[in-house]
Amino acid sequence: MSEPATVFEAEDLARYFDVSRPALQRLLSREPRRILRAVDGISFSIPKGTTLSLVGESGCGKSTVARMAVGLYPPTRGRALFEGVDLDRARAAADQRRRMQMIFQDPYASLNPRWRVRDIVAEPIRAFGLVQGGAARRERVAQLLTQVGLSPLDGTKYPHEFSGGQRQRISIARALSSNPDFLVCDEPTSALDVSVQAQILNLMKGLQRDLGLTYLFISHNLAVVRQISDRIGVMYLGRIVELAPAETVFVSPRHPYTRALMDAIPDLEMIGRRRIPVGGEVPSPINPPSGCHFHPRCPLANDRCRREDPVLKPARGTPQTMVACHAVEEGRDTGPTAVPPLERVGSSPATSA
Amino acid sequence: MTAAPLLEVRNLRVEFPTRRGTLVALHDVSFSIAPGEILGVVGESGAGKSMTGAAIIRLLEPPGRIAGGQILLEGRRIDNLSQDEMRRIRGRRIGAIFQDPLTTLNPLYTVGRQLTETMQTHLDLSNSEARKRAIDWLEMVGIPAAAQRIDSYPHEFSGGMRQRVVIALALCAEPRLVVADEPTTALDVSIQAQVIALLKRLAREKNTSMMLVTHDMGVIAETADRVAVMYAGRVVEIGPVREVVKHPHHPYSIGLMNSIPPLDHRVERLAQIDGAMPRLNAVPPGCPYNPRCPKVFDRCIVERPDLLDAGSTSAACWLYDRAEAPHV
Numbered sequence: 001m002s003e004p005a006t007v008f009e010a011e012d013l014a015r016y017f018d019v020s021r022p023a024l025q026r027l028l029s030r031e032p033r034r035i036l037r038a039v040d041g042i043s044f045s046i047p048k049g050t051t052l053s054l055v056g057e058s059g060c061g062k063s064t065v066a067r068m069a070v071g072l073y074p075p076t077r078g079r080a081l082f083e084g085v086d087l088d089r090a091r092a093a094a095d096q097r098r099r100m101q102m103i104f105q106d107p108y109a110s111l112n113p114r115w116r117v118r119d120i121v122a123e124p125i126r127a128f129g130l131v132q133g134g135a136a137r138r139e140r141v142a143q144l145l146t147q148v149g150l151s152p153l154d155g156t157k158y159p160h161e162f163s164g165g166q167r168q169r170i171s172i173a174r175a176l177s178s179n180p181d182f183l184v185c186d187e188p189t190s191a192l193d194v195s196v197q198a199q200i201l202n203l204m205k206g207l208q209r210d211l212g213l214t215y216l217f218i219s220h221n222l223a224v225v226r227q228i229s230d231r232i233g234v235m236y237l238g239r240i241v242e243l244a245p246a247e248t249v250f251v252s253p254r255h256p257y258t259r260a261l262m263d264a265i266p267d268l269e270m271i272g273r274r275r276i277p278v279g280g281e282v283p284s285p286i287n288p289p290s291g292c293h294f295h296p297r298c299p300l301a302n303d304r305c306r307r308e309d310p311v312l313k314p315a316r317g318t319p320q321t322m323v324a325c326h327a328v329e330e331g332r333d334t335g336p337t338a339v340p341p342l343e344r345v346g347s348s349p350a351t352s353a
Numbered sequence: 354m355t356a357a358p359l360l361e362v363r364n365l366r367v368e369f370p371t372r373r374g375t376l377v378a379l380h381d382v383s384f385s386i387a388p389g390e391i392l393g394v395v396g397e398s399g400a401g402k403s404m405t406g407a408a409i410i411r412l413l414e415p416p417g418r419i420a421g422g423q424i425l426l427e428g429r430r431i432d433n434l435s436q437d438e439m440r441r442i443r444g445r446r447i448g449a450i451f452q453d454p455l456t457t458l459n460p461l462y463t464v465g466r467q468l469t470e471t472m473q474t475h476l477d478l479s480n481s482e483a484r485k486r487a488i489d490w491l492e493m494v495g496i497p498a499a500a501q502r503i504d505s506y507p508h509e510f511s512g513g514m515r516q517r518v519v520i521a522l523a524l525c526a527e528p529r530l531v532v533a534d535e536p537t538t539a540l541d542v543s544i545q546a547q548v549i550a551l552l553k554r555l556a557r558e559k560n561t562s563m564m565l566v567t568h569d570m571g572v573i574a575e576t577a578d579r580v581a582v583m584y585a586g587r588v589v590e591i592g593p594v595r596e597v598v599k600h601p602h603h604p605y606s607i608g609l610m611n612s613i614p615p616l617d618h619r620v621e622r623l624a625q626i627d628g629a630m631p632r633l634n635a636v637p638p639g640c641p642y643n644p645r646c647p648k649v650f651d652r653c654i655v656e657r658p659d660l661l662d663a664g665s666t667s668a669a670c671w672l673y674d675r676a677e678a679p680h681v
């Protein structure tokens with residue numbers, strides 16, 4: 001096979017949460033159980049050395065996927081496969097855990113404030129017994145700190161002595177210390193300023209190139225996602241509604257939700273202009289709408305959409321895009337009734353002026 | 354600007370006395386906002402954006418204090434008013450919107466009660482008039498079925514709806530100025546677009562002036578009329594939004610604008626500003642940006658520039674000192 005090997009694969013992954021009130025109260029008020037379907041059957045795979053990003057509104061299930069991908073949550077249904085091995089079965093295997101690491105949104109909360117930076121970075125090295133001897137370990141920590149753009153001298157300081165961007169560098173150094181192949185990054189730059197965000201994104205891209213890392217990247221910032229992704233999965237209420245090569249999603253988005261999301265992005269080309277908001281609120285994952293979950297907000301919804309759940313399949317016209325939409329399947333997504341115009345997306349500033 | 358400014362901030366200085374000496378959080382901050390104008394304030398976290406807003410509405414966290422300068426609202430000084438007098442001005446003439454709607458809303462009261470109480474504190478309204486206006490405000494900020502939702506508690510609303518209620522609360526006493534500190538940062542892009550559209554519409558319809566603090570340049574681009582860029586407690590550039598965003602003059606503004614990831618194409622490597630903003634107790638002498646500035650020259654190390662005329666904007670940078678600058 002000439003295709004690069006698949007590092008990670010999600011097979012019909014689902015995770016439900018029971019958010020019922022306590023049993024007695026429920027019985028007294030004759031309430032049924034309340035099951036929240038945070039993630040409801042999603043599938044994708046990530047080839048070695050590439051980045052797949054998940055985007056979507058708050059609460060759509062991105063972080064829940066991330067947690068299942070590193071084995072922090074067991075799935076309710078489906079499988080998370082790391083190099084073909086089911087994570088659920090292999091959860092005990094230390095080597096698997098060593099090779100996948102997670103970076104979180106909040107660089108403040110994810111570092112132990114009472115530990116020195118060198119101990120934070122060395123912790124996975126110790127836990128997995130990767131380097132023998134104190135001198136060798138110190139050298140490895142110094143090398144990691146240098147790799148993420150800090151100074152080896154920073155090792156003796158505590159997390160509170162660093163800025164947000166520097167703390168995110170420390171979490172990246174810690175994640176790298178176990179020599180992982182696969183990094184799951186949940187909103188790694190969302191808490192950072194644009195200027196610091198650029199530093200971290202450049203660092204992550206450089207590390208991917210140098211170390212051949214594979215990323216599952218989560219963000220709600222589409223401009224960031226465009227810079228880092230090879231492929232993009234757009235999530236809505238626990239499902240992937242569109243999955244395509246990154247540039248395709250930006251140049252020719254197909255799902256009505258993806259198109260609405262693109263139109264809602266604030267943009268420097270928008271000086272004095274008005275964005276088109278996605279109407280309505282994100283519905284609840286406890287009682288999701290029937291049929292296509294997006295139908296209450298979709299300008300193309302019809303009776304079939306309210307009844308029947310669309311499945312993810314190659315889109316008519318752009319088969320490299322997988323999309324879950326009846327209108328796309330039926331060819332109803334273009335023409336006079338179609339969603340608002342899309343010229344702005346994917347066009348250069350010169351042509352959109 | 355022809356109209357007399359609604360808000361004028363002159364040489365504002367804010368200090369934090371600490372055991373190890375006094376930290377100066379804001380130095381010589383000056384700007385004005387015209388009636389109906391939206392001034393965007395941008396800059397890295399810690400630059401002093403929130404501090405400026407807090408000084409205007411006099412909600413500086415102790416021991417922070419205004420140590421110099423003046424703040425004028427409709428030509429009258431408000432920086433020297435007592436806390437009591439200031440309390441009357443907040444709400445009635447200056448409204449505030451903060452990042453987290455939950456800190457502004459009282460979880461124990463219905464949204465209707467919070468709105469009517471705010472209005473009745475500041476405006477002379479009967480109970481039924483106040484309730485009717487509260488429903489109007491909820492409708493105006495886009496809460497569906499407002500007449501039914503008015504007796505709901507904040508937790509019964511989604512995050513985006515709560516933030517819209519906060520906006521209604523800030524605006525319902527019809528203030529002349531709204532200070533909005535990161536009002537959309539906690540929201541999703543889709544909800545963010547709704548909130549921004551709303552703020553713009555209200556500014557236009559009610560001729561309300563606004564100071565909009567955010568680090569989201571996209572939000573600034575579509576909302577603000579003018580923009581102030583802050584760095585290390587100072588305004589380093591100020592001018593019309595199009596100029597500051599598209600043709601910034603100060604090297605920091607240039608770096609900041611370049612580091613925004615483009616939405617319309619992919620780049621191999623994003624432009625970045627190396628290093629970090631100095632802490633308040635370690636601001637270098639001369640121009641505070643000099644350790645990171647690609648254009649630094651001798652004078653920058655010893656002498657600090659004030660805002661200078663840079664053509665379409667004003668920039669605190671020696672490059673724009675007509676008399677002396679080497680050519681840019």
Ligand SMILES: Nc1ncnc2c1ncn2[C@@H]1O[C@H](COP(=O)(O)OP(=O)(O)OP(=O)(O)O)[C@@H](O)[C@H]1O
Pocket residue numbers: 017018019036037038039056057058059060061062063064065220285
């Ligand atoms: N431990 C839990 N118990 C109950 N519900 C949960 C739990 N974790 C997540 N949820 C719910 O599952 C849904 C998906 O949550 P998730 O954190 O994956 O969203 P997200 O897409 O990462 O959102 P955000 O962009 O806000 O981070 C939400 O409705 C959330 O409230």
Ligand SMILES: Nc1ncnc2c1ncn2[C@@H]1O[C@H](COP(=O)(O)OP(=O)(O)O)[C@@H](O)[C@H]1O
Pocket residue numbers: 369376378396397398399400401402403404405414415416417632633
């Ligand atoms: N209570 C305080 N004591 C001392 N310094 C403070 C306090 N609050 C804020 N600061 C400092 O004042 C500066 C400006 O802060 P702030 O206005 O919150 O920044 P911004 O809103 O631009 O992110 C920062 O350096 C911050 O650390």
Ligand code: SF4
Pocket residue numbers: 255256257292293294295298299300301302305310324325326327328
């Ligand atoms: S399936 Fe129907 S409701 Fe769902 S996105 Fe497509 S057209 Fe809209």
Ligand code: SF4
Pocket residue numbers: 603604605640641642643646647648649650653658669670671672
């Ligand atoms: S004054 Fe000098 S150091 Fe400061 S921004 Fe201008 S060129 Fe750079």
Ligand SMILES: [Mg+2]
Pocket residue numbers: 062063064186
């Ligand atoms: Mg999340």
Ligand SMILES: [Mg+2]
Pocket residue numbers: 402403404
């Ligand atoms: Mg702030």
